[in-house]
Amino acid sequence: xxxxxxxxxxxxxxxxxxxxxxxxxxxxxxxxxxxxxxxxxxxxxxxxxxxxxxxxxxxxxxxxxxxxxxxxxxxxxxxxxxxxxxxxxxxxxxxxxxxxxxxxxxxxxxxxxxx
Amino acid sequence: xxxxxxxxxxxxxxxxxxxxxxxxxxxxxxxxxxxxxxxxxxxxxxxxxxxxxxxxxxxxxxxxxxxxxxxxxxxxxxxxxxxxxxxxxxxxxxxxxxxxxxxxxxxxxxxx
Numbered sequence: 001x002x003x004x005x006x007x008x009x010x011x012x013x014x015x016x017x018x019x020x021x022x023x024x025x026x027x028x029x030x031x032x033x034x035x036x037x038x039x040x041x042x043x044x045x046x047x048x049x050x051x052x053x054x055x056x057x058x059x060x061x062x063x064x065x066x067x068x069x070x071x072x073x074x075x076x077x078x079x080x081x082x083x084x085x086x087x088x089x090x091x092x093x094x095x096x097x098x099x100x101x102x103x104x105x106x107x108x109x110x111x112x113x114x115x
Numbered sequence: 116x117x118x119x120x121x122x123x124x125x126x127x128x129x130x131x132x133x134x135x136x137x138x139x140x141x142x143x144x145x146x147x148x149x150x151x152x153x154x155x156x157x158x159x160x161x162x163x164x165x166x167x168x169x170x171x172x173x174x175x176x177x178x179x180x181x182x183x184x185x186x187x188x189x190x191x192x193x194x195x196x197x198x199x200x201x202x203x204x205x206x207x208x209x210x211x212x213x214x215x216x217x218x219x220x221x222x223x224x225x226x227x
Contacts, residue, residue: 031213033214035215035217040219042121042203042217045214045215048214056213103163105160106157107157
């Protein structure tokens, strides 16, 4: 498929464990975004990557959260020492970030449950 | 930070009825976006608005960018069962930021 893919689709972990969430953006998209969606809430921005520029990390809620984007493509969001309040759907989006082509296309998300 | 206030929080309507929902902000947005999210899926862009006063349609959906730049409306005409889902307004807060700020969504239920 040509869309944004994320894995795993669901993740259950124990409090205190580390988790890694993966995002494969649409091929050729230079911009990649991570959002978090808590139950019944809108999406909350976490981090943004654009090409080789330094990422915008302004939305990361704590230093337990980090993300990387290797080779300008795949991204991994890591949550260390997970807490129950980290339970949410983590959504990844990508875009061309070209004038007139700024639409963010979202993946299906990873549903994280911290017990 | 900037917030988008979306209402109503939920709607229960009969098939064939028209629907209207809105989004307001205390600060100006230069772009308004309307997304729909189906269960278990990521949001999908329905309509993008780039100019104050702009009225844009996408099939049975019509959205407007408020003149004050602080609000937007989404209307769905002649609703059908597949319109069920959560509708979000969103926009870039500006100032060079690339992120999107989202409203909390309007959950639409359509009874056949």
